[in-house]
Amino acid sequence: MNEKNTFIEKFKYFVKEQTLVFILIGLCIIISSVSPVFLLPQNLINVLIQISINALIATGMTFVIISGGIDLSVGSVAALSGIVVTAIIQPMTGISIPLCVLLMVVLSIVVGLIMGGINGFAISRLRVPSFVATLATMNIARGFAYVYTQSRSIYGLPDAFSWIGQDYIGFLPVIVIIVILVLLAAHIVLARTVFGRYVYAIGSNEEVAKLCGIHIQNVKLKVYIISGVLSAFAGACLASRLVTGQPTAAQGYELNAIAAVALGVGGMEGGKGGIGKTIQGLLIIGVINNGLNLMKVSSYWQIITMGAIILGALIIGQFKKED
Amino acid sequence: MDKKPIIELKNIRKSFPGVQALAGVSLPFYPGEIHALIGENGAGKSTLIKVMGGVYQKEGGQIYINGKECEIEDVTHAQNIGISVIHQELSLIPDLTVMENLCLGIEPRIGRSAFIDKNAMRNTARKIMKPLGLTINPDDFIKDLKTADRQMVEIARAVSRNAALVIMDEPTSSLSSREVTTLFKIIRKLKANNVGVIYVSHILSEVLSLSDKITVMRDGYIIRTLDADEADEKILVKSMVGREIKDYFNKEEQEIGDVILEVSDLTRKPYFFDVSFDLREGEILGISGLVGAGRTEIIRAIFGSDKLEKGKIRLRSEEVEIHSSRRAIELGFGFVPEDRKIEGLMLESPVKQNISLPSLKPTAKSGFVDRKWETEICKEYIQKLKIATPSRNTISKTLSGGNQQKIVVAKWFAANSKIMLLDEPTRGIDVNAKSEMYSLMNEYTKNGGSIVMVSSELPELLGMADRIVVIRQGKVSGILDREDATEEKIMTLASTLKKEEK
Numbered sequence: 001m002n003e004k005n006t007f008i009e010k011f012k013y014f015v016k017e018q019t020l021v022f023i024l025i026g027l028c029i030i031i032s033s034v035s036p037v038f039l040l041p042q043n044l045i046n047v048l049i050q051i052s053i054n055a056l057i058a059t060g061m062t063f064v065i066i067s068g069g070i071d072l073s074v075g076s077v078a079a080l081s082g083i084v085v086t087a088i089i090q091p092m093t094g095i096s097i098p099l100c101v102l103l104m105v106v107l108s109i110v111v112g113l114i115m116g117g118i119n120g121f122a123i124s125r126l127r128v129p130s131f132v133a134t135l136a137t138m139n140i141a142r143g144f145a146y147v148y149t150q151s152r153s154i155y156g157l158p159d160a161f162s163w164i165g166q167d168y169i170g171f172l173p174v175i176v177i178i179v180i181l182v183l184l185a186a187h188i189v190l191a192r193t194v195f196g197r198y199v200y201a202i203g204s205n206e207e208v209a210k211l212c213g214i215h216i217q218n219v220k221l222k223v224y225i226i227s228g229v230l231s232a233f234a235g236a237c238l239a240s241r242l243v244t245g246q247p248t249a250a251q252g253y254e255l256n257a258i259a260a261v262a263l264g265v266g267g268m269e270g271g272k273g274g275i276g277k278t279i280q281g282l283l284i285i286g287v288i289n290n291g292l293n294l295m296k297v298s299s300y301w302q303i304i305t306m307g308a309i310i311l312g313a314l315i316i317g318q319f320k321k322e323d
Numbered sequence: 324m325d326k327k328p329i330i331e332l333k334n335i336r337k338s339f340p341g342v343q344a345l346a347g348v349s350l351p352f353y354p355g356e357i358h359a360l361i362g363e364n365g366a367g368k369s370t371l372i373k374v375m376g377g378v379y380q381k382e383g384g385q386i387y388i389n390g391k392e393c394e395i396e397d398v399t400h401a402q403n404i405g406i407s408v409i410h411q412e413l414s415l416i417p418d419l420t421v422m423e424n425l426c427l428g429i430e431p432r433i434g435r436s437a438f439i440d441k442n443a444m445r446n447t448a449r450k451i452m453k454p455l456g457l458t459i460n461p462d463d464f465i466k467d468l469k470t471a472d473r474q475m476v477e478i479a480r481a482v483s484r485n486a487a488l489v490i491m492d493e494p495t496s497s498l499s500s501r502e503v504t505t506l507f508k509i510i511r512k513l514k515a516n517n518v519g520v521i522y523v524s525h526i527l528s529e530v531l532s533l534s535d536k537i538t539v540m541r542d543g544y545i546i547r548t549l550d551a552d553e554a555d556e557k558i559l560v561k562s563m564v565g566r567e568i569k570d571y572f573n574k575e576e577q578e579i580g581d582v583i584l585e586v587s588d589l590t591r592k593p594y595f596f597d598v599s600f601d602l603r604e605g606e607i608l609g610i611s612g613l614v615g616a617g618r619t620e621i622i623r624a625i626f627g628s629d630k631l632e633k634g635k636i637r638l639r640s641e642e643v644e645i646h647s648s649r650r651a652i653e654l655g656f657g658f659v660p661e662d663r664k665i666e667g668l669m670l671e672s673p674v675k676q677n678i679s680l681p682s683l684k685p686t687a688k689s690g691f692v693d694r695k696w697e698t699e700i701c702k703e704y705i706q707k708l709k710i711a712t713p714s715r716n717t718i719s720k721t722l723s724g725g726n727q728q729k730i731v732v733a734k735w736f737a738a739n740s741k742i743m744l745l746d747e748p749t750r751g752i753d754v755n756a757k758s759e760m761y762s763l764m765n766e767y768t769k770n771g772g773s774i775v776m777v778s779s780e781l782p783e784l785l786g787m788a789d790r791i792v793v794i795r796q797g798k799v800s801g802i803l804d805r806e807d808a809t810e811e812k813i814m815t816l817a818s819t820l821k822k823e824e825k
Contacts, residue, residue: 192694194687201680204669211628211658211666212681212734213649271671 019316020264020280027284031291038294045173051286052175053078053241053250055279056234058257059186060227062278065261066190067223068203068270069130073119075253076141077228078235079246081111083145085236086154086161086245093158100160104240108233115141116228120221130224138254145247154245165241175237182230187275199223203270252303259310260285266317285309326353327390329487329519330375330406336383337370339751344370346543347384352488355517357510359530359551362540363563363814365779368523371540372490375521376408377401407481408490415465415477422448422461425480451483452476454516455509471502478509488519493615495529507533525613527556527818539563560818564781564810572786573758575765579789580604582640583773584742586625589634594620595797598634602742602775605768609788610777612817617797618777619661622744625775626658627651652681657735659728661746661777667731670720674712675701677719677730682738704733708763725756732763743767745776749783761787781810793817 015022032038057074064071085107089100115137122133167174190196198219201209210216234253239245262268263284264277288309289302328351337345345367352358360368373379375386377398385392388404395401401408415424422444423430431443448461457475465473474494481489491510495503510533513520524530530537531551538548539562546562584602589595595617602608612618623629625636627645636643638654645651648658660666669677679697686693701715708729712722719727728748735743748764749757764774764787778784784791791803793816801816 192692193690194683194692195690197676197680197683197692200672200676201669204672205665207666208669209680211626211648211660213647213652213684214680215647215649271669 020277020284024280024284024287027287027291031287031294035291035294038291041171043290043294045171045176047283047286047290048176048179049173050290051282052173052179053234053238054253054256054260054285055179055282056182056237057231057253058260058278058282059182059275060230061254061257061261062186062264062273062275063190063199063223064130064227065258065265065268066203066270066273067199067220068206069123069220069223070134070258070268071119071130071224071227071231072134072254073115073138073141074227074231074234074257075250076138076145077112077115077231078238078250078253079248080115080141080145081108081232081235082239082249083149083154083245083247084111086157086239087148089161090154090157090245095158095160097160097163100158101164104161104164104236105233108236109229111235112229112232113225114228115232116225117221119228120224123224124217124220142247149245149247151247153247155243157243157245162240162243164237165239165243175241178237183275183279190274195219195222200271203272205271255306255310256285259306259313262310262317263313266313266320268314281313326355328353328387329389331387331390332371332375332384333387334384335371335374335381335386337374337379337381342751343543345374345381348540348543348545349384350538350545350548352519352521354487354519355514356536357514357520357522357534359522359524359534359537360540361524361527361530361537361559361563362546363779363781365542366540366563367543368540369492370543372408372492372521372523375401375406375488376490377406378408402484402486405485405487406490407484407486407488408492409474409477409481409494410492415473415480417464417466419465420461421459421463421465421468421476424465424476425451425461425483427480452479455479455482455512457509469502471498471505474498474506475509478513482513482516482518486518488521489513490521490523492523493525494522495524495526503529525818527559530559531556560811560814564814572761572783573765574761574787575769577605577765577768577789579606580771583638584625584775585637585640587635587637589621589624589636590632591620591624591629592632593797595624595794598794598797598799600792600799600802602773603789604771604773606789607764607768607774607776607787609784609791610775610794611779611781611784611791611813612794614779616794616817618794619746621794622658622746622775622777623660625651626656626744628658652738652740655739655741656744657681657738657740657742658744659731659735659746659748661750663724663727663731668719668727670718672719673716674705674710674719674722674730675715678704678715678734678737681734685738700737704736708733708736709759723752723756725752725759728752728756728760729763732760736767741772743772743774745774745778747778748776749778749780757783781813784808784813785810 037043057078061071061074085104088107089095089103119134119137122128123130164174169177190199198214201214202216202219206216235250238249260281261273261278264281265273288305292302292305331351333349335345335348348371362368370379374381377395377400386395387393393404425448426444431440431447432438433440445461452459457479459472459476494506498506510520522534531554534551536548537551537554539546539559541563580603582601583604587599589598598621610618620629624631627647627650636645643654664670675697678701683692686696705712705715710726710729710733712726719730749760768774776788785808789805791808791813792799793801793813795817803812
């Protein structure tokens with residue numbers, strides 16, 4: 001084996017491992033050749049804003065899917081949290097920005113703790129399959145959002161409320177900065193902490209994890225609480241972006257989040273993936289949707305695209321496994 | 324015998340990595356004959372059955388069905404040519420009724436419609452069961468039947484599909500003695516109907532009273548085939564054991580210290596009852612017994628992964644409660660499970676992450692994995708245990724069985740376990756890896772560790788263990804010292820000479 005050969009081998013390996021990066025670059029080239037607007041800084045920042053809510057939810061979903069589960073309740077939890085946050089903050093006219101942000105965070109944590117806690121408890125202690133448990137809470141959370149608002153939207157929010165969703169720090173939108181920080185924190189937790197390792201271990205082989213002394217139930221409970229809190233916070237951010245509390249908000253967002261994670265990992269089987277992979281998935285979805293927007297394709301087609309992406313990701317993942 | 328054999332095996336060979344499971348087996352089976360297969364665990368009986376039943380493909384030799392050479396392709400093919408295997412785990416669908424199970428796949432229809440003719444089905448079911456003398460209600464659900472009755476239904480189904488040869492793998496292991504009598508009646512009816520029966524069992528008295536011929540297997544060879552009336556238990560036990568112990572154990576005599584672990588009256592129904600033994604520092608305690616005797620369950624319970632109903636565990640003469648594996652690990656136990664692919668390894672994860680998993684928490688620095696420690700410990704044990712891996716980041720499933728097993732052992736070494744519970748530590752690994760595993764065990768005990776080793780391989784137990792606890796049907800039937808232990812003694816203690824009422 002000579003040097004050149006090993007270099008080619010290495011390159012092949014790199015291409016195989018980092019398929020998504022190449023797909024992403026390819027997509028950017030195609031879209032920018034069709035629509036030159038794509039590469040303008042303002043549009044690129046738009047892409048980041050567009051994926052920001054999904055990024056928050058998908059971060060939680062990454063934990064869940066790595067642990068070998070699924071969380072369908074994220075969209076509804078986001079909607080419920082958006083309602084709770086707007087309903088409580090609406091009467092506080094003249095509230096300062098820091099206080100408002102603090103309130104949004106605290107309320108998100110409360111809503112996320114409750115909903116994620118219910119999911120985690122049902123899944124880890126009562127051994128309800130995650131698909132079924134979160135399907136139930138998905139309806140419960142959405143139902144509460146409707147009941148509380150009587151299916152009306154909440155308007156007339158104080159000025160400070162829109163800071164997260166609409167303001168900028170320097171040239172970067174606040175929401176984008178928040179997403180970057182959350183992704184970074186999540187990456188550190190997953191890649192560097194003992195808890196993160198346990199999440200992978202459980203998703204990889206629960207029996208082995210148990211025999212190595214890992215408290216499976218606690219880890220799972222925490223995973224669903226993380227997903228709940230991040231979805232709730234995403235809901236608050238979404239409400240801030242729209243400056244409204246809508247019970248119909250974040251409908252179908254679970255699909256987008258699952259798509260991002262599944263695309264990143266190339267499957268759903270647990271024990272694999274990570275925040276880096278999820279970011280790649282998020283960016284691909286964001287770029288495709290942005291491209292479709294620029295080419296003036298109807299948003300209904302974007303739903304179809306999303307479904308096709310999940311299907312494609314799983315098929316490619318299957319091929320890779322058989323290799 | 325002037326009859327033609329239904330199936331004749333000629334020089335059948337089959338191997339698994341590191342094991343020659345069948346080393347050229349030739350055997351004819353005749354219609355109307357009950358032919359028992361006996362031998363210790365790993366003798367090759369199950370493999371032989373699976374080759375005939377189409378589960379495994381033979382690697383050499385020929386199979387003749389009614390005088391014609393035949394390749395058995397898969398399970399369906401085996402059934403089509405008249406071979407029915409009744410496994411220990413039954414293959415009936417519990418949520419369907421008896422008749423639905425009997426007619427599965429051949430449901431009678433009303434005319435040519437898609438609707439099932441329930442009455443015709445009931446009649447068919449009765450017609451199938453009557454010649455066997457079964458009086459089970461065809462409308463009963465399988466899940467409501469007793470184990471014995473389920474087995475009868477299973478046999479009835481096998482026979483109804485024109486089975487010319489019915490193979491039964493330990494059919495009485497879950498039956499009471501009265502049920503066994505019924506089963507024997509049915510087997511004799513099969514014989515009267517000119518069906519061939521292959522009967523695999525560990526229970527020698529059953530074999531002697533039921534069968535016409537008895538074949539003894541050992542190490543993938545047929546040792547002898549004899550007529551049942553010229554055999555007795557002594558002859559059978561003697562043929563089953565008695566191979567030479569190979570010299571690769573290198574057992575080093577250790578200084579045996581004080582009692583470190585003492586268990587008394589451990590009970591978990593229906594797996595084991597009143598099990599008591601002790602383990603000394605630097606000792607290797609072997610646990611022998613037949614498959615299903617409760618050996619694995621006992622050490623799983625000690626490790627806290629199964630709950631105990633009763634019993635005490637003392638560690639260095641202090642009583643401890645082990646209610647979870649986590650607690651067991653804290654107390655210094657390590658556990659190498661029987662099936663490393665299911666319970667021992669995260670196959671899709673790197674070597675490194677497997678080795679460090681149990682000790683992540685104690686070594687962590689405020690919740691963060693100590694990566695420097697992790698790298699060092701992996702380097703150390705990959706080198707010490709001679710794990711042949713391209714790097715510590717290699718995905719575990721790409722390594723050989725022996726190296727995978729070493730990873731499982733390495734993780735407990737890394738966790739500083741003082742008492743190692745090993746369940747079939749050398750299963751499915753080749754001779755070299757076995758030998759290395761034995762030297763690791765020697766090394767471990769030399770450094771003050773103690774080992775409880777469950778094994779189905781008698782030479783391994785005789786070669787490595789300082790004492791051997793023999794388990795029979797969930798109870799300790801004897802504890803043998805190294806000097807006294809022989810294969811004959813172990814087999815006599817392990818085999819059930821008389822079936823006890825449960």
